[in-house]
Amino acid sequence: MMDKTEQIFKGAISVFIKKGMQGTTQEVAKEAGVAEVTLYRRYSTKENLFITVIKHVLEKKFESKVLKIAKEDDTELFLMNIIEDRLEILSKNYELVRMLLSESLRGNLTDKINLPEIIFSSLKKGLEYHFERKGQQVDIDFCARQLGGVFLSYLILPNDQQFNKLTIQERRDIAKKHAKSILSTI
Template sequence: MPKKSLLDEMIAQTKLSKKQTDKQQKIVEAAVKMFASNGYANTSTSEIAKVAGVSEGTIFRHYGTKDNLLLAVILPFIKESLPSMAENVFKEVFLEDESFESFLRALIINRWHFLSDNKELFKVIVKELLYNENLKNELLPFFTENILKRLNKVIDYYKSRGELMDLPSEKVLKMMLTVIFGYFVSEFVLFPVASDEIKDKDFDTIVRFIMDGIRKETVEG
């Protein structure tokens, strides 16, 4: 059975909602598909209305603006799904008997696969996070609670094993995520390439670059 994309899961979740009317369901489903295929900026409310089979005025009556429609699509899904998604990811990539370097490489590859399968939605979210304060303020607590706290615990664990420099875990995490997120943004948003071929050398370089900055140096006797 083929793996569901994030887009498919969003649509499936909206169908389970009892808070939406039939028209709202059609609007949200059309919006998700068009945001993913055309990009947020290139999708107009009139186009969404046409695909949904409703008037543009109906969209404005229910959501007010396209920004609000985007929030209506993304926020409920993240609030509902992020805890379990984060739990599953950490179960896959964090093994206590493995080194931090192995964890880091597994995490990067895992998230690269995920974003490669959902690159259009990733583009939408990244671009909107830069300009949409409402979206940023809504999402940050969920990412902090479900992702950043988990990563801090992982860093604390490996610091206790003597693998990482004795820096505040928040600083280590910030350095690490700056490199990883910057790579993903350049790969999928700024300089996207046609091929989705996995680049083992790229991953090795990123891991080595991060580890050279945070690995605890051994003192030779």
């Protein structure tokens, strides 16, 4: 059985995915199976609830493995692993990510839960770490933007199949193509 916080988070995610910040605490309470007063006691405002829930999800689902991946000596393999990892996570959480991008474009998200900023800053840290270890001078900002463009294209542009539903070989082939493309510009 779920504890009350988990119940609230699950209900809130469900409502926020469907309605973004427009979702009401009444809808969240109903979805979570708790009294609306419980939400107010715990979070005081809908905005606090949204921030708390989204921050929890981002830390849990989008916790960056980029620095671990950045230890790879082979730059092409490093880029392939980042691309595969991020596309896998983004595609598995497609609806949530689309909602967060939408709310971000509306200016409704703080830096703590701004998904594009979180992705971009973690990419830059990983790239800086990797290229410093190799002693290479690379335009980190440009490289991170290229990677960000790859990720956004898989979220926004139509795909025949979600990345996480492709075979392992198909994922590797896609990651390799993008890695080679990025490598050719650095």
